[in-house]
Amino acid sequence: MAESRPEYDYGNHLDALNRATGRLRSRHEGGDPTQPTRTWLDEDLTPDGLRSSLTIILDTGGCRWARAGGCTMCGYVSESENAEGVSHEALLAQIETALEREAEQADGPADVVKLYSSGSILDDREVGPETRAAIAETFADRERIVIETLPDFVTADRLEPFLEAGLATDVAVGIETANDRVRRDAVNKYFDFEAVEEAAAVAREAGAGVKGYLLLKPPFLTESEAIEDAVESIERVAAFAHTISLNPTTVMEDTLIEELYYDGGYRPPWLWSVAEVLNRTADVDAIVVSDPVGAGSDRGPHNCGECDETVERAIGDFNRRQDPAVFGEVSCACERTWETVLEREQSYNMPLER
Template sequence: MSQPTPEAYERGRGMDAHNAVMRDIRAEKEETYDPHEPTRVWLDEDNTPDGVRTSLTIILNTGGCRWARAGGCTMCGYVAESVEGGSVSHEALMDQIEVCLDHEAEEADDPASLIKIYTSGSFLDEREVSAETRRAIAEAFSDRERVVVESLPDFVDADKIADFTRWGLDADVAVGLETATDRVRHDCVNKYFDFADFEDACAEARRADEAADAASAGVKAYLLMKPPFLTESEAVEDMVSSVERCADVAGCHTVSMNPCNVQRYTMVDELHFRGGYRPPWLWSVATVLERTADADAIVVSDPVGHGSDRGPHNCGDCDDRVQTAIKDFDLRQDPSVFDQVSCECERTWELTLDEEAAYAAPLTR
């Protein structure tokens, strides 16, 4: 990516402009949601530092992300799922947990070992989830092996993590870092924090880890491949260096590198609608996983909406096969899975990497 002159590079002004546009786009959304129901809940399998485990993923319906209300990230449509009024009571949040436990009891033979809790914001932000609720939720899952909670780095604190580890639960904080490159995070994603804040969050997790007797604590970094305004090759290089930099931070044991998809009521959606944005190729996801296979962390990817126009996609013929290889890599961490897939469209993808320029992106559909 080209470096702007100091005169052109007025970061504060750029962020204000992004936020103003995002507020307008989000205001188009009118639906509201029941605070006693989780946004979503599902069962799956996940690769953890202890091996592959059954997982229960919960998207709690909290007041929503504060940053999203200010404007928020260019690709994130989650604010559209938050409740009216901006906060959810302890009782309502515990009702949501009940619904999730009932769902698990109906769908699974055994309780999941891994519990993942996302809030479309920050679980560790006490304006979203109070200390009382956090402790009650930790107790509700105290018989499990591991819990992952989502949080922006500002709210990560060793004492909050200790609410989980004191039950002998391994605890991970999922941080939506998006990229290790500050300029891309600020100007393409419109996220306000720096890589240094992520490093501080990892240090807090390490403090919690050292203080825990019978449990561990760590960080799972979430990266976003190809925010708007990057070419395909810039997006690939940004992810390769981001995976490597995250893996080098003590305390960060897993990197989840996920391709951007086009969500409604976002700036990415507006750009996509006008032909100014294409989600990344699945070949790009595969190549980053291959190139970072030696990194000192578990590296996984979970492409959402693969093969569709609004999700990461190749030519239409090979999308399912490449997606299967990616899922296989997630569980086995063996880059040779990508030797098993090929397609004629790899040549188009390679041409895109070589020739696409920022001023005329996207080169391919």
């Protein structure tokens, strides 16, 4: 692995961003540790085809990096209510609750279980080895499990319980961008692309797959720069990930992006940009999907208000069929505005004269 930095003491260049992101966090301590943050049922395109899925966001106390300041767009730390950590028993109670909700709402067990914590399921401080083994056993009757983690924590040992349970196992890594400068200076994430490639190699050697999460439009990038960054990132991540999830930025509470947004320094990406990136990368050797959160709202990825729903639906169709022809069927007058933005928008903080 590349240099792993578990205590997140990353020197001066990140201090300012960490101070800013850390100051903006609001923690809401003391939630019920036996309840998961959220669960929902859905359908997902997997390497084996379209499958039913159960997503569980565990409250594990949250991401270590978020507590050190964290990423400029991430407000998930506010959702992790138990900063002191959550016990084995409480985590299993969260899984029980998720299973009860699934039994109430679905016809049968979902094929795929997606386990997130807005942190790392493979971090022993969030979820201990004993708990991971019990979780693997609980879901051994499913087809596939997706496990969110930062790259630092990917080891064959930690993946073993899931693989031994006979589950197709994917590590889900928030890579955000393949560009180290954008990841460090705009997203404020501490690892470099090489660390992701190395973690992916470890996962693949152990018999697991990789699902890469990319961010469309970190702060400080223009709309057109954001599109180029996402296209290039998808092309590079497809070399080791069988599935890529493109996440257009939503303005979350208590984040640096929210401050910029209120100061007129940030607009979430256009849904046309999401369509453009999916269209341009349709032939890469990976499933590429996008599930825009808050689509059509001012704080979420949006177009003019008239066409948001139609474009969102086209993106949903693309997720299931991977056919870029779906985008040829949608149009709106606001495409002209979007094109003008791509042409004329200048980088954030560009000098007025040179």
